[in-house]
Amino acid sequence: MTSPALGTNPSNSDNGSAIAELLQETFALTRRLFLQLQRRPSTLVAGVLQPLIWLVLFGALFSRAPEGLLPGGMSYGRFLGAGVIVFTAFSAALNAGLPVMFDREFGFLNRLLVAPLRSRSSIVLASVIYITTLSLVQSLAIMLTASLLGYGWPGAAGLLLVMVTLLLLVFAVTALSLGLAFALPGHIELIAVIFVANLPLLFASTALAPLSFMPPWLGWLASLNPLTFAIEPIRAAYAGPLDLSSVLLEAPYGSVTGTTCLLVLTLLTAALFLLIRPLLNRKLA
Amino acid sequence: MSLLELDQLEKSYGTVSALSGLSLSVPSGCLYGLLGPNGAGKTTALRILATLLAPDQGRVVVAGVDALQEPRTVRQLMGYVAQEVAIDKILTGRELLALQGDLYHLPRQDRNHRIDQLVDRMSMGDWIDRRCGTYSGGMRRRLDLASGLLHQPQLLVLDEPTVGLDIESRAVIWEVLRDLRDQGTTILLSSHYLEEVEALADRMAIIDAGHVIAEGAPEALKRELGGDRVTLRVREFSDQPEAERVRQLLEVVDGVRRIVINRAQGYSLNLVVDGEHVLSALKQRLASEAFEVFSLSQSRPSLDDVYLQATGRTLMDAELAVAGQRDPKQERRQSMR
Numbered sequence: 319m320t321s322p323a324l325g326t327n328p329s330n331s332d333n334g335s336a337i338a339e340l341l342q343e344t345f346a347l348t349r350r351l352f353l354q355l356q357r358r359p360s361t362l363v364a365g366v367l368q369p370l371i372w373l374v375l376f377g378a379l380f381s382r383a384p385e386g387l388l389p390g391g392m393s394y395g396r397f398l399g400a401g402v403i404v405f406t407a408f409s410a411a412l413n414a415g416l417p418v419m420f421d422r423e424f425g426f427l428n429r430l431l432v433a434p435l436r437s438r439s440s441i442v443l444a445s446v447i448y449i450t451t452l453s454l455v456q457s458l459a460i461m462l463t464a465s466l467l468g469y470g471w472p473g474a475a476g477l478l479l480v481m482v483t484l485l486l487l488v489f490a491v492t493a494l495s496l497g498l499a500f501a502l503p504g505h506i507e508l509i510a511v512i513f514v515a516n517l518p519l520l521f522a523s524t525a526l527a528p529l530s531f532m533p534p535w536l537g538w539l540a541s542l543n544p545l546t547f548a549i550e551p552i553r554a555a556y557a558g559p560l561d562l563s564s565v566l567l568e569a570p571y572g573s574v575t576g577t578t579c580l581l582v583l584t585l586l587t588a589a590l591f592l593l594i595r596p597l598l599n600r601k602l603a
Numbered sequence: 604m605s606l607l608e609l610d611q612l613e614k615s616y617g618t619v620s621a622l623s624g625l626s627l628s629v630p631s632g633c634l635y636g637l638l639g640p641n642g643a644g645k646t647t648a649l650r651i652l653a654t655l656l657a658p659d660q661g662r663v664v665v666a667g668v669d670a671l672q673e674p675r676t677v678r679q680l681m682g683y684v685a686q687e688v689a690i691d692k693i694l695t696g697r698e699l700l701a702l703q704g705d706l707y708h709l710p711r712q713d714r715n716h717r718i719d720q721l722v723d724r725m726s727m728g729d730w731i732d733r734r735c736g737t738y739s740g741g742m743r744r745r746l747d748l749a750s751g752l753l754h755q756p757q758l759l760v761l762d763e764p765t766v767g768l769d770i771e772s773r774a775v776i777w778e779v780l781r782d783l784r785d786q787g788t789t790i791l792l793s794s795h796y797l798e799e800v801e802a803l804a805d806r807m808a809i810i811d812a813g814h815v816i817a818e819g820a821p822e823a824l825k826r827e828l829g830g831d832r833v834t835l836r837v838r839e840f841s842d843q844p845e846a847e848r849v850r851q852l853l854e855v856v857d858g859v860r861r862i863v864i865n866r867a868q869g870y871s872l873n874l875v876v877d878g879e880h881v882l883s884a885l886k887q888r889l890a891s892e893a894f895e896v897f898s899l900s901q902s903r904p905s906l907d908d909v910y911l912q913a914t915g916r917t918l919m920d921a922e923l924a925v926a927g928q929r930d931p932k933q934e935r936r937q938s939m940r
Contacts, residue, residue: 339708342705342708343705343706343708345705346701346702346705346706347702347706349702350691350694350698350702353693353694353698354691354693354694357693357734358693422939422940423935423939424689425685425687425689425938425939426689426690426691427940428655428685428689428938428940429685429689429703430706431654431655431940432653432654432655432678432681432683432685433678433703433706433707434675434676434678434679434706434707434708435675435706436708500940503936601940602940
């Protein structure tokens with residue numbers, strides 16, 4: 319047997335454009351995350367199961383809510399559906415930082431950093447692609463289950479609105495979580511922050527009850543909460559013909575239309591990405 | 604011509620100085636050993652070289668490229684095998700290598716071909732398609748070496764490549780390193796195993812307290828020390844008074860130096876002699892006082908002697924001295940981004 323050449327291959331530098339290299343490394347990093355998911359699907363399953371339990375239990379809990387409590391005489395299950403869809407996407411995205419944090423802690427990130435990556439943003443990009451897909455798939459699973467439970471299904475235009483809204487929210491929360499994954503010292507701290515942030519943000523939103531049902535101070539909180547700006551357009555998409563210019567929320571500070579909701583989410587996403595950029599640049603420099 | 608130049612590297616962690624003016628020049632095609640006890644600064648130096656850490660001061664040049672100015676080019680030229688093997692337990696070894704290949708932008712076909720070659724070369728075929736979580740330390744190390752070699756780097760850097768390994772894995776790794784050197788790859792490895800550096804290195808540097816204290820070919824370093832190491836017994840198990848008497852006798856023999864009584868070895872005597880002729884004088888002197896020579900072994904100076912000469916303590920003692928002082932938690936934080 320001739321021993322295969324192990325040594326130096328000088329003609330090994332440039333084999334394509336920068337874009338091709340960027341795609342190759344991003345694809346490889348994304349593929350790793352999906353392989354992990356495929357072999358350890360518990361996060362996917364739990365991410366669907368938890369909101370499903372919310373939907374069934376909470377839906378049953380308030381199924382006898384007096385008529386006229388909810389806007390437009392909507393049933394509680396139907397009202398709750400939008401909240402649970404948003405909650406699903408939100409929780410999934412909030413966990414985006416965990417794999418990155420583990421890579422930092424176990425030194426796998428160092429393995430990536432000694433490689434001649436075309437751009438280290440491919441590490442962040444892979445996480446964003448992965449978590450976006452994961453949370454959208456989970457949300458879709460919830461939507462399908464909800465429709466089987468008789469809570470309705472948005473039309474084609476409605477579905478598009480749901481997806482756009484979720485995408486914006488997921489981007490924003492993913493940015494936040496990735497920022498935390500690089501700012502905090504370890505996974506214990508990250509999990510603590512996720513744990514603390516999760517439920518209060520849900521309760522202080524219009525996911526479980528309408529604004530009119532809340533004491534004024536909570537109403538203020540809920541109408542500043544980004545989750546509310548995602549819930550209301552989705553609820554509207556479920557409610558009937560789509561009109562983004564219609565008022566979705568009578569907040570204490572004024573009326574909020576569908577367009578405003580999307581605009582707020584867009585601005586929030588942009589702001590968060592700008593906010594974490596210096597941090598990522600420093601940590602991945 | 605040197606492929607790698609480290610020039611006056613300085614690095615401190617807070618008040619603790621890890622490197623204090625470390626300079627090193629590694630010739631092209633050389634297998635270069637960096638020997639030093641734990642905590643001497645080896646890992647810090649290699650992490651700076653691997654562009655994971657910025658030095659406070661100093662320069663790193665690989666194949667004429669300044670690593671601080673153009674880190675990406677240097678990363679492409681270099682394969683780095685870290686001390687703590689970070690591995691994705693969920694992936695198989697082959698998937699990990701494929702990921703690595705993509706991070707170095709190998710075309711898919713080349714990549715797979717290379718992986719097959721390395722799997723074959725390092726006898727990983729039996730387990731490469733199992734998940735990394737099931738691997739032993741030796742398997743992980745071989746996999747990690749393979750991933751460092753995947754893109755056929757000009758310079759291979761290994762931090763303690765065989766620490767805590769089984770004999771088979773160590774033999775495989777040593778053999779691969781020798782082959783690589785023979786095929787022209789420049790290799791820099793750190794180790795606190797004397798025998799590893801002795802067995803592998805063409806050239807070496809001894810590093811202590813963050814800088815180089817001796818440098819050269821292992822043979823030359825040993826030769827420079829001069830003299831032969833002799834272990835002498837006058838009985839199989841002697842006692843202290845007898846050993847003392849023998850020492851007094853031998854101290855006056857011309858060309859005998861540094862006599863030490865080794866209690867742990869049955870009061871044998873360790874000494875240094877300047878050449879063959881001294882031995883016969885030594886034996887005559889013993890015979891004149893009616894001592895027999897029960898056993899006498901003679902050896903050339905070892906690297907441990909070189910280390911002892913340069914630092915005034917043995918490598919083992921140096922290791923023991925720092926063993927209690929290191930803070931693994933602190934070190935882990937330092938290596939985290």
